[in-house]
Structures are given as C-alpha cells and as structure tokens.
Amino acid sequence: MSYFAELRPKNVSDVVAIVQSARAQRRPLYAYSTGLNWGYGSKAPVVEGCTPVDLSGMNQIVNADKVSITNPVALIEPGVTQAQLYQFLQEKCPGLYFNVCGAASATSLIGNALDRGVGYLGPRRDDLFALEIVTGTGQVLKTGFRRLGESSPLATCHPFGLGPMLDGMFFQSNFGIVTSACFKLLPRPPVQVGVSLALRHESDLGRFIDVLAQLKRERVMGGVTHIGNKARTRSSLMYGVSNYLETQCGMTGAALEAGAAGALAIIAPNEWTSLGGIAGTGRQVRAALAEVKARTGKLARMMVVDDFRLDLGYRVLHPLRFVPWLRANAAAIAAVRPLHGLASGKPTDAPVDNLLWKFGRPDLPAPRLDESNCGMLFISPALPMDGDFVTGFIKAMTSVAREHGHELYITINIETESSMVAVTNLLFDRSVSTELDRAKRCADALYACITAHKLEVYRARADMMGSVVDPYSDYWQTVRHLKSVFDPDNIISPGRYNIAD
Numbered sequence: 001m002s003y004f005a006e007l008r009p010k011n012v013s014d015v016v017a018i019v020q021s022a023r024a025q026r027r028p029l030y031a032y033s034t035g036l037n038w039g040y041g042s043k044a045p046v047v048e049g050c051t052p053v054d055l056s057g058m059n060q061i062v063n064a065d066k067v068s069i070t071n072p073v074a075l076i077e078p079g080v081t082q083a084q085l086y087q088f089l090q091e092k093c094p095g096l097y098f099n100v101c102g103a104a105s106a107t108s109l110i111g112n113a114l115d116r117g118v119g120y121l122g123p124r125r126d127d128l129f130a131l132e133i134v135t136g137t138g139q140v141l142k143t144g145f146r147r148l149g150e151s152s153p154l155a156t157c158h159p160f161g162l163g164p165m166l167d168g169m170f171f172q173s174n175f176g177i178v179t180s181a182c183f184k185l186l187p188r189p190p191v192q193v194g195v196s197l198a199l200r201h202e203s204d205l206g207r208f209i210d211v212l213a214q215l216k217r218e219r220v221m222g223g224v225t226h227i228g229n230k231a232r233t234r235s236s237l238m239y240g241v242s243n244y245l246e247t248q249c250g251m252t253g254a255a256l257e258a259g260a261a262g263a264l265a266i267i268a269p270n271e272w273t274s275l276g277g278i279a280g281t282g283r284q285v286r287a288a289l290a291e292v293k294a295r296t297g298k299l300a301r302m303m304v305v306d307d308f309r310l311d312l313g314y315r316v317l318h319p320l321r322f323v324p325w326l327r328a329n330a331a332a333i334a335a336v337r338p339l340h341g342l343a344s345g346k347p348t349d350a351p352v353d354n355l356l357w358k359f360g361r362p363d364l365p366a367p368r369l370d371e372s373n374c375g376m377l378f379i380s381p382a383l384p385m386d387g388d389f390v391t392g393f394i395k396a397m398t399s400v401a402r403e404h405g406h407e408l409y410i411t412i413n414i415e416t417e418s419s420m421v422a423v424t425n426l427l428f429d430r431s432v433s434t435e436l437d438r439a440k441r442c443a444d445a446l447y448a449c450i451t452a453h454k455l456e457v458y459r460a461r462a463d464m465m466g467s468v469v470d471p472y473s474d475y476w477q478t479v480r481h482l483k484s485v486f487d488p489d490n491i492i493s494p495g496r497y498n499i500a501d
C-alpha cells in the first residue's frame with residue numbers, strides 16, 4: 001500500500017478545508033478516530049493511495065461543563081478515548097458511567113461506534129446520536145435536533161429529531177467524516193455484579209444459549225452476555241495468571257509455563273463459560289441472581305463476581321498460595337479483576353496486554369499492538385437467537401478452521417434481544433509470511449462458510465470489503481447512489497462498505 005503524510009485536523013473547519021482541497025485534487029481520504037481498529041485492518045484504507053486523516057487531535061468533550069446526573073449526555077469529538085471519558089466522569093460526575101468495550105483504554109468512542117462496535121452493555125451504535133458530519137462536498141451536516149443549532153434545548157437530548165433519521169447513514173459507511181456526536185451516559189446503579197456460568201456438558205450448549213437468550217429478552221441479564229470457548233477464556237486469563245505466578249510466587253521459565261497451564265486447567269476446565277452482568281438495587285440484584293441460578297443450575301456452575309468478593313477471595317487465598325489449588329484461584333482473581341471492571345464501566349488494556357504477552361512483547365503499551373508480531377483477523381458472523389442453529393454453525397466454522405490448522409477464538413455475544421454475534425478471530429505470527437497466507441486462506445474459507453449458510457459478518461475487515469460488497473447487487477448499487485448524494489466524487493474512504501469504483 002502507498003501512503004501519503006497524515007493530516008491532523010484540530011477542528012471542524014480544518015476538516016472542511018481538508019475535504020475541499022482533496023476534492024479539488026481528486027485525492028481520496030481515509031479518516032479514523034484513533035485508528036486502533038485491530039483485527040479489522042487497524043489504520044489501513046480499503047484502497048491504495050488514500051491520504052490518512054487522523055482525527056485523534058480533535059478530542060474535546062465539548063459540553064464538559066454541562067454533563068450531570070440530570071444531563072447524562074457527552075458531546076464528544078472523534079479523538080475522545082474510553083480512558084479520557086472514564087477519567088472525566090470519575091472527576092466530574094462519578095454517579096455516571098458508560099458502555100465500555102474490551103478494546104484498549106486508548107480506543108475511541110466515535111470510531112468504535114461508527115464501525116458498530118460492541119460494549120459490555122450493548123451495541124455502541126445505540127449510544128451515539130445527533131452527529132455532526134463533514135460530507136464529501138465539504139458541507140457540514142447536523143443530524144437529529146442538532147440541526148436546530150447548538151443553543152436549542154433539544155440539540156443534545158432528543159435522539160430522534162424529526163423526519164428521516166439520517167444518523168444511520170453514517171454508521172459502517174463512507175458518506176462523510178463525523179466530527180462530533182452525542183454519546184449516552186448512564187446513572188451508575190447501586191449494585192453491579194458479574195455472573196460467570198461454566199457449562200458442565202458441551203452437548204448442552206444449544207440449551208444454555210436459549211436460556212441465556214431468554215434472560216436477555218426478559219432483561220434479567222440485560223447487558224451483553226459473553227459465552228467464550230475454552231481457547232478464548234484461557235487466552236483472556238493467561239497473561240494475568242502468568243503475571244501473578246511470576247511476580248507473586250517467583251516462578252520463572254518452564255516452571256512458570258507449567259504452573260500457568262496447570263492453573264488454567266483448574267480454573268477454566270470447561271469448553272464454554274459465560275460472563276454477564278446484573279445491576280440494580282441490592283434487592284433487584286438478589287432476585288435476578290436467584291432467577292439465573294434457578295434457570296441455569298442444572299446446566300452450569302455459577303459464580304458471582306464483584307469487587308467485595310474479589311477482594312475477600314484474594315485476601316484469603318493469596319497468603320495460602322503455597323497450595324497449588326489455592327494458588328490457581330488467587331491467580332484467577334488477579335486475572336479476572338480488570339476484566340470484571342469492564343462490566344462496571346472501567347476500561348482496561350488487559351485483553352490487549354494478553355496478546356502482547358503471547359507474542360513476546362509485554363514491554364509494549366497497548367496502543368502499540370501493531371508493532372508486535374501479533375496477527376489477528378476477525379471473522380464474526382451475526383446469528384439468529386437459536387441455540388441449536390448457533391451450535392451447529394459454530395461446529396461448521398470450527399471444522400473449517402481445523403482444516404486450515406487454526407484454532408478459533410470465539411465469544412458468542414448475546415448482543416440484542418433478537419440476535420447474537422459470534423465474535424471470532426484467528427491468531428497467528430504475522431512476521432511469518434506463510435502464516436499470514438494460511439490465516440487469510442482460513443478467513444476466506446470461514447467467510448465462504450458464513451455466506452453458504454445465508455449469514456453475514458456483523459462488521460467487515462478492510463481486506464474483505466471486495467468480497468462483502470457485490471457491485472452488481474441492487475442493494476449495494478442503492479448504497480452507491482446514496483453515497484453520490486453526500487460525496488459525488490468518492491473522496492471519503494472509497495471502498496469502505498461501498499463500491500470501490
């Protein structure tokens with residue numbers, strides 16, 4: 001790929017000037033918020049020759065002085081990160097929190113939401129409204145009631161506006177560059193607990209999914225319940241466990257490796273384990289936990305996780321770490337703590353640190369993941385809420401991956417009340433060209449398996465847009481027509497969820 005020097009606008013006027021100049025020169029742009037779209041292409045544009053537009057310098061919480069419990073909306077620019085919003089709320093309004101996702105603290109809220117990323121409480125798409133966009137003609141367009149002007153009392157509170165909702169046009173599209181948007185904040189509930197359920201028999205996966213889906217529909221567990229396979233669960237815990245054994249138990253080398261493997265065998269022995277959240281008043285949470293236990297008790301072993309239990313468990317187990325079983329559980333607590341924080345709105349780098357550790361670069365900070373040899377390709381189908389169907393389909397994907405010598409890292413996310421997504425990735429050493437080729441072949445075969453079942457991915461990698469977008473289909477032709485309204489010269493992110501030309 002050829003690259004031009006990155007452009008770094010500081011405000012919306014800079015973005016307008018960039019777009020107008022690019023249009024005059026017929027030079028395509030590729031805009032990103034923080035560019036940490038790992039597993040989907042990171043900062044890579046879909047077609048060659050784009051000038052990168054790095055929006056990370058536009059990082060104001062524009063209405064900082066107006067955010068409050070009674071006004072739970074942050075008007076943010078694209079460079080605002082999870083860590084920044086978290087810090088801001090901790091200092092200014094700790095009674096509010098937000099839908100945090102498992103990517104690093106330095107990832108954006110707007111870029112993630114625009115690519116329809118998923119947080120622990122639900123799809124990020126639902127968090128964003130009232131966008132300000134610079135279209136491919138340089139027009140500044142405001143959606144919802146922001147069109148009435150920023151001084152309108154409705155500008156940042158009523159998400160729908162009047163007439164057709166244009167917001168949806170700018171998610172997973174290339175119709176414009178989003179320069180600010182409203183992001184929903186939430187009142188922090190008095191009690192928040194995590195619920196982990198370890199499925200006893202793999203053969204019960206379909207029934208397990210159906211029960212968890214019903215708990216979601218009934219809003220007993222209203223967030224996104226994650227059902228991880230063993231590869232995913234163990235890889236999420238591996239770094240935390242190893243780090244504990246190394247720093248707290250003095251293990252090194254082969255003993256450390258064996259100790260970590262042994263600990264994982266004790267704490268994560270099951271093929272499928274779910275993690276969900278319950279929040280509310282003490283009484284609501286107790287009632288919901290009883291309901292979950294009653295419905296899943298025959299299928300799974302339940303564990304409730306909250307800060308108090310984690311602290312207590314650690315205080316009891318850590319001093320007894322000379323006993324292998326107790327040591328394994330103390331290590332598990334150390335590993336689970338940052339992941340549990342996600343459900344209560346605290347961003348973490350732990351999942352990325354796991355990858356950096358696995359690929360021998362624990363020295364790198366999370367935002368520099370792309371400097372390691374970690375190769376990652378996401379290939380994540382959206383799925384119907386049907387346990388038997390999902391189980392059969394996961395088997396089909398696993399067998400395709402096996403034919404290519406790959407293990408799949410899968411989390412089945414119960415994302416909406418009527419559908420789910422199997423967030424699935426391949427991991428490989430990208431410094432070895434044969435490994436990269438093998439992973440790409442495997443990803444292509446998995447995509448063929450997805451489409452053969454008349455399914456689709458929920459989000460596409462930059463390198464697969466050519467397969468996803470069929471230039472001859474009526475649907476994508478219509479999308480192209482709409483694009484020409486906002487960006488007649490195809491200046492912005494050509495080929496991204498659109499016909500490349």
Ligand SMILES: Cc1cc2nc3c(=O)[nH]c(=O)nc-3n(C[C@H](O)[C@H](O)[C@H](O)COP(=O)(O)OP(=O)(O)OC[C@H]3O[C@@H](n4cnc5c(N)ncnc54)[C@H](O)[C@@H]3O)c2cc1C
Pocket residue numbers: 030031032033034035036037038039042043055078101102103104107108109110111112114115116117118119176177178179351352355376493
């Ligand atoms: C270990 C790990 C865990 C992860 N966990 C999650 C997770 O829990 N949930 C999740 O959703 N993802 C997850 N990811 C994937 C990914 O890293 C995140 O989605 C991340 O937030 C995307 O990067 P970003 O925020 O920098 O977005 P960007 O890279 O800035 O943008 C994403 C896309 O949107 C477009 N875009 C961005 N900003 C604009 C704009 N202002 N106007 C127009 N278009 C724009 C970009 O062109 C790009 O294609 C994970 C990845 C890893 C490696």
